[in-house]
Structure formats: structure tokens, C-alpha cells
Amino acid sequence: MDLIDLHQNTEWPARLDQVLSSSPVDWGDRRDSVKAVAPGLARLQRMSAVPRFDLDAVDPEVYEGILVDALAAAARGGAVYTELRLPQESVVYPQFMERFEAARARVVEDYPEFDAGAVLSMNLWDPMLRELCDAFADAAAAGLAGVEIIYVPYAAEADWSRGRIVAEAAGAAGLGVTVPAGAFNASNLASLAEIEQIGRIGHAVGAASDPGIMRLLAERGVTVEVCLTSAVVLGMVPSLEEHPLPRFLEAGIAVVLGTDSPMRMGTNIAGEYEKARALGLTDTDLAGLSERAKAARLPLAPGASGHDSVSKWSPHGLNCVECMFVDNPTDDNRRTIFTAAACGNVARRRRVSIFSRTARVEKPRLSTSVSCVPDPRPRKHALPPAPRPPPPRAPARHGPERKQCQRSKWSPCTRSSAKAPRAPSPSSRPASPATSSTPAT
Secondary structure (H helix, E strand, C coil), rough: CEEEEEEECCHHHHHHHHHHHCCCCCCCHHHHHHHCCCCCCHHHHHHHHHCCCCCHHHCCCHHHHHHHHHHHHHCCCEEEEEEEEECCHHCCCHHHHHHHHHHHHHHHHHHCEEEEEEEEEEEEECCCHHHHHHHHHHHHHHHCCCEEEECCCCCCCCCCHHHHHHHHHHHCCEEEEEEECCCCCCHHHHHHHCCCCCCCEEECCHHCHHHHHHHHHHHHHCEECCCCCHHHCCCCCCHHHHHHHHHHHHHHCEEECCCCCCHHCCHHHHHHHHHHHHHHCHHHHHHHHHHHHHHHHHCCCCCCHHHHHCCHHHHHHHCCEEEEECCCCCHHHHHHHHHHHHCCCCCCCCCCCCCCCHHHHHHHCEEEEEEECCCCCCCCCCCCCCCCCCCCCCCCCCCEEECCEEECCCCCCCCCCCCEEEEEECCCCCCCCCCCCCCCC
């Protein structure tokens, strides 16, 4: 049985603290002392309290060393695959995905059976969010597997208008999307389940309090990333025995396991599987979790999955590949991946961005013929139409008219619609009663 960790944070402040601090945090003592803190956000903040280091002040070699440390710890803990969540600050490094690939290669030298994927954590409140979304296609080409959306408020219902835009942009680029939610209550779970591009939700312990949400997660096929040790340490559940993992499985929810923050929580993926066994899961159940984890891995870059198999067809005399897709957004993404695979990854020049500093053009290996047919299946969870921007304001009755700016989907319009009329100069001669006009009402 392969042990797969689909929820691992890099923990770069904690790992830097262990190297750079003269008195690094003793995480064993921290886990014991945090029990005196009320469960919930207060305990989460206490476990996250560690001196911060600006990544832009850290050498790229040190950044790569942090990744090696995190990946090597996962491999030592028994993982054959892990998805490592990189902090959004990683984008300060040009070609940071190359640093990740170099770190992965160094770990594979010692653990040949190990592999890893990269997931970029993105803060919805960050001013760089729009630029990051514009570069999703280049991020996928550079090897990024997916994105994790971080939001506030974490334990209350949030506004998902921006989150929906990010998820749709990531899905269109072929990236997977995961969101940590529902750790301390059921907030945001129903909203996230209705966003088509979100395939996984982290924790989701609060879903157990609402049978309707559990049913929705099962019907939508959303995979829940269960982190058992983290749930107990942070107070999501009073004890391991009260974790709803068995209830999730009975309800038909797809479940995978993760370590969350293994350094701070003092765990590894092998320990998570043992805790699942302690909840009553059989060897067959655990093997099922492993198989679900293999299927729930976030997508690789367009062309990466299936590229090797498609490229092997040409030497055997195959000159053209034809494939039929139904006309819906999911198959539109698959069509892009298929075409990229048949053409040898990318048959066009990609623009330079923060994710990619080099441009490459590859000659297509095979010609492709792609056709579409209407999708006969009803869409149960079709997204509502995007809200229309409000009509522009009417120009002021005094002063020159000015062109109205359109309301952006990212931020409200702040430009003034018209100049205010200029006040008369104090030295101006007052108009005579015969020529004065009545002000407009």
C-alpha cells in the first residue's frame, strides 16, 4: 500500500527558525502547552506563532534547502508521494519552480521511489492576485500542479466572488484547486462545494454537523483532505475517537489523508494511516484511501499526463490522432491537455512571466483532429451567470462630460465621473438682475 500525503505545508518560518534562531521553538513543548489555549482560532494562532523571516531576504540556495528539508522529511516518514504547499512569497524567486524541481531531484537520489508535486498557496487579499492569475498558464507549463486558496475570515462565512474568479482561472489553465475550510465549523463548505473547479477541501470537520453538507460533498465528488493529528492538536475535535472520518466514509465522501504541518504537529503520513486504523478502518479501507489519493492528485502541467504514451505512437506509423469530446468546460480542459500531449507539450511560444523566464517552441510530433458534440447530460451544479456591472453614472449637468470607467471584476471604480463646476472668483463682477439666471434644481 502506497502512502500518499495530499496536505503538507512547507512550514518555512518554522524550518528557518530551527536553522537561524539561537533558541529555536521546541515543538513538543508547544504541543503540550497549547492544550491550555481554547480550541479553535486561538489555538491555531498559538501553534503558528513563530518568528517570521522575509523570503526575499533569504538566498535562493537557502530556499531550495527548505524545500529539500520538507520533502526529505516526507520521504523518511514513508510517503511515496506528497503535495508540498509553497508559500505565496515563493514568487519573489525567479524560476522558483526550477528550485522545487532541483529539491525534488536531490531527495529522489536518496529515496528513488519518492515523488512530489508543488501547490502554490494564494491569499485572496493579496494585491498581486490578479497578476498571479494572469500567469497561471505559464505556471502550469513550469510544472505547478495546483493552487491552494487562503481566505479570511477563516471560521466564518466569507465572500467568494474573488475566490470563484481565481478558481475558474486556475481550472482554465489546467491547474487543480484546493481550499482549507470547515476546520472549526461548517462555514464556507456549501459555497465551496458549488464552485465547479474546486476538487478538494482540507479538513472539513465541520461538515459532520450538517447532514445536508455531507450529502452535498458526496454528490459533488469533492475530496476531503483529513489531517487527524492536526485536528486533535488544534481542537477541531475533542479527541481522535470523535473525528468524523468513519462517518465521512459511510456517507460516500471521498477521503484522503494528509499531515498538515508535520514538523509542528509531530507526525508523518505513516502515523496518520496508523491513527486511521485506530479509528476502526480495516486494511481494505486504508488501501481504498491510498487509491483515492492516487486519483485525487492535482493535475500536472498540460501535456505532462499522457505525453510519454502519446509520443510513443509516432514511431509505430501513427500520423494522426482524432478524439471526440463533449462540449462542456471540463472536456475543454481535457481537449487542451490532449492537444498539448500530441503536439509535444506546447506548440506555441509562451510569454515571459514570473513563473517562466524562458520561451520554448517544440515542433508538433503528431497532427491532431479534435471535434466536439453537444453535451447531452444535464448539469446539476451549473454556475450562476456572472453578475453584470452596474450601469455608468449619468454625467454631471455642469462641466464637461468625461468617459465613464467600467467597474472591474477585481476592484470597484474609484475614478471621478465628472469635474465639479468651478466656483466664481471673488473679483468677478456680480451679474445684474436682468441677466442673472436661476440655478438648476
